Amino acid sequence: MKPVYVIGHKNPDVDSIAAAIAYKVYKQSSAEGLYIAAAAGELNEESRFVLEKLEFEAPAIVKNVGTTVDDLLDMDEIVYVTADMTVVELSNFMQKHRLRTLPVLNDKHKFLGLLTIGDLAMIFMERLGRGQDVENSPEILRDILSKKVADIMKTRDLVLFESHEAAEDARKQMLSSRFRNYPVVDEDNRYLGMISRYDLLQMKRKKVILVDHNEKKQAVDGVDEAEILEIIDHHRVGDLQTIMPIYFHNEPVGSTCTLVAETFLNNSVYFSPNLAGLMLSGILSDTMIFKSPTTTAKDRRIADELERISGLASLEWGKAIYSTSHLELHSEEELITEDLKEYVSGDEIFAVAQVETVDLGRIRQRKDKLVQAMEAVCRRHKYAFMCLMVTDILEAATELIVAGDKSNLVEQAFGPTGEGSIYLHGVMSRKKQVVPVIYEVLRKQKMM
Ligand SMILES: [Mn+2]
Structure with a gap:
């Protein structure tokens, strides 16, 4: 069965990770199908801390959901022959x-070569086809029939694909070659099946449910090629x-976790105290x-309920989550890119971290x-300007650090910056108090 990936945004934060895991659990217990919680990048320290304390497995890291060769494969049972079979056994099989094309595999299902009915026929035709030595035919036949698959299988000039290759690359190669079927192997050369041009016509895109974002820029790579089944989010509507x-x-x-927890509660779907704690972590x-x-x-209402179910106290648990990120150990580059979001206005791009x-x-x-x-980041990514919000959660304020050629636009929005930064009382939210003002x-x- 093809899985559905429940996945949050790039540079995943706690809300994004917790929402992906929680919504996966919700779908798994209330809908048909196979669901996988995924992360569009490496987890930050807070997320790792929360998952470890609440005993959750980290979600699978999925960096691209573009269509790959394995999406073209049918999940049919694998039919194959072994190298020690004789031609008689092969013909019967x-x-x-x-079948007109067969893979030759070893006992560990590793791919050794290919046999086509055409290649097999060619052997007979080459040896018997001229009809000149009719009296020797029985011996020639006996000779051919006693051959092993290993002697006649094709091992060179094959076009075979690896399962993680982009479907688009495979398509190009298929269109410039003349074979009927193309074997597919995994990274360990284990055979997975055959694909043909016909499979290209059947669009079998990866299926995703997006949580905590709905903009292409923030979404996992390849999202254009994927089939989006649902979106659950609390950000502005994107593109x-x-x-x-x-x-x-x-x-x-x-937070997105508020919406996921509400869905559980409204539909009376059971969830464990630990899952309540996980969703509470996203909210906090x-x-x-x-x-x-x-x-x-x-x-607040949903968090109260999650507090009750999980047995966690919001303030202590929230502080514990926040104090896990030892920012002093992060490089400048890390501090400004770990939670960076890009925005577009006309043909200008800016970023707010x-x-x-x-x-x-x-x-x-x-x-x-x-x-x-x-x-340096502005130059590399051609940002008109970028801001770093250093938000003091206890003081409920933000030191806004600004850089880039057009950083004067930020001054127009928030007032003059002394030596590259400005202190903003009461400002904590990027999406509500900073980005709209800049726009x-x-x-x-x-x-x-
Ligand atoms: Mn969120």
Whole structure:
């Protein structure tokens, strides 16, 4: 059965990881099919801490959901022959299974070579076809029939594919060769099946459910080629397109985990105390322990319920999650790219990164180096400007560090920056208090 990947955004945060795992559990217990919780990148320290404490396995890291060769394969039973079979046995086998192409495998299912009915016929024709030595025919026949598969299988000039190759690359190779079937192997050369041109016509795209994002820029690579079945999110509506109508649940609440937990509760689907703790972690992380202005009454109500079920206390548990990220150990490059989001306005790209801390002074000391690193990132990615929000969760404030050629636009939005940064009281939310303000400035600038 083809799995459905439940996957969050790139640079995954706790909400994204927790929502993927929780929604996978929800789907698995309430719908048909096979669901896999996935992460679009390496997990951060907070997520690893939460998963370990609550005894969850880390989600599979899936960095591309583009169509690959294994998506073209049928999950039929594998039919094959072994190298020690005789030609007589082979002929009987081919007739019985009505097959024209067969893989030759060893006892560990490793691919050794290929046999086609055409190659087999060619052997007879080459030896008997001229009809000149009719009296020797019985011996020639006996000779052919006593040959082993190993003697006649084709091992050279084959076109075979690895399961993780892009389907598009395979398509090009298939169109420029003349074979009927193409064997597919895994990275250990184990045979998985055959594909043909016909399989290219059947679109068998990977299936995904997106949680905690709905913009292409934030989505796992290859999402264009995947079939999006559902989206559950709490961000602004972005630019992803679907072919079919889908279930799209977007609500302006503090975290995706709020929406997933609500779905469990509304539908009376059982979940374990640990899963309650996991979803609570997503809420606490995204709402900065309810201090962020993105926090809604629903987040608090659902969190209360999850507290009760999990037995965790929000404040202590939230602080424990926040104090696991030892930001002082992160390089400048890491600090500015770990939670970076790109935005587009016309033909300009800008980025806003964010780190949350309980010790703002420590990061302030590194401002000059951070600005340098940000300037380099701006040049590398052609950003008009970028901001790093260093958010003090206990003070409910943000030091906004700014870099890039057009950083004056940020000053227009938030006021003059002294030495590359500005302290903003009460500002904690990138999506609610920073990005919209910048967009507004960009919009006004375009009208002039
Ligand atoms: Mn979120």
